[in-house]
Amino acid sequence: MALEMDRDRDCILCGKCLEACPLFKATGREELSPRGKSFLIQEALEERNLGNPAAARKLLGLCLGCGRCADVCPQGRNLPETLRRIKAGHPGWQAWVWRAWINNAKHVWPWLGGCAKLLPGRSTAGSLPSVVHALASRPQMEMFRRSAGDGFLPSPAVLFPGCMARYAKPWWIQAAGRIMGSAGQGLEDFPDWNCCGFTLGQAGLSGLRSDACVKNVELWRNLGRPLLLTICATCTTALRNYEKKADLFSDEDERRTWAKAVQPLSRYLNPHDFRPLTDACLTYHRPCHAPNPDPDEAFLRDLFGPRFIAGAQGACCGMGGVMRLSAPELSTQVATQCWDALQPQALGHVVSGCSGCVLQLSATAPPKTDVSHWLELMRM
Ligand code: SF4
Ligand code: SF4
Helix, strand or coil, X not given: CHHHHHHHCCCCCCCHHHHHCHHHHHHCCHHHCHHHHHHHHHHHHCCCCCCCHHHHHHHHCCCCCCCHHHHHCCCCCCHHHHHHHHHHHCCCHHHHHHHHHHHCHHHHHHHHHHHHHHCCCCCCCCCHHHHHHHHHCCCCCCCEEECCCCCCCCCCEEEECHHHHHHCCHHHHHHHHHHHHHHCECCCCCCCCCCCCHHHHHCCCHHHHHHHHHHHHHHHHHCCCXXXXXXXXXXXXXXXXXXXXXXXXXXXXXXXXXXXXXEEHHHHCCHHXXXXXXXXXXXXXXXXXXXXXXXXXXXXXHHHHHHEEECCCCCCCCCCCCHHHHCHHHXXXXXXXXXXXXXXXXXXXXXXXXXXXXXXXHHHCCCCCEEEEHHHHECC
């Protein structure tokens, strides 16, 4: 259906998606651009000779899913959504591995974190050992202490920590708990949330994504439909997108309640409630999937004042979910472009509010550069 939708919206060759695509910018390869991939899809739809079908299939899988092409297209074409549907109909080995990676996160991620001690300390940026190190790393970047502000959250409020905090970086949950203070519920006893579903969908695992959505809404309903606080930009976007699936909810009223319930924790924070512990600067990397406006960015900008440095405009970290597995070298190439775009003075302390960005930037950071989630700035 999406294929037909894109077909109706003819490409007018304006080139805006090329300017926006981080994969095209990093490689200069036209066939990896949104327009190049759209052309391949068009060929397939019209059943023309695709030349080498295996190569065509591989090319269609080379997309970071950042959505920047869809954001700028005047014709409303949405290539990542089209690719997601094609992948759902033709799952490959990458989707199988990604399913195992997400479904077994509870066991595999902590085990991998333990393996980091056995790997060499210095690894090539973007290599598998560097990703394993990034999964286990806990940078010492405490810059603030919360000094006031209990009772700032509407109640009831429950944390949706996301897979990374639950299975690899539980100290993010502890930090969120300290910040939420007495207003927060469900920190030790939050329910057994499923994956938000974003990367499952991107890998073409539509059935698993639907199951995760249904279970998360059920858990939320059983808790009495509380405020659902998120600490990962991609989780926020994925959970908010549930609203578009009317069949997930018992009625229209519940759907509207959900739409209001999913909120980033940073939206409720008052910078005046935090006391600085250092005068260091900080560079913020804005995730592709951050809501617009981005509440994490707004909070950190106010918190740091003149010491806040905005990261490279429109830069994608190159994580790309399942693409990290299928084309790690391209993923690293996009990350290198992201780092190259930063001013030298912006290196040092880099933070983000997306689990995937934190992992990818940690695994590809230049020497003497710390990368963390903004929650890690808060002394516990
Ligand atoms: S979703 Fe991102 S990486 Fe994929 S084609 Fe669009 S701009 Fe490029
Ligand atoms: S932005 Fe849209 S209309 Fe413009 S070249 Fe890209 S796909 Fe075509």
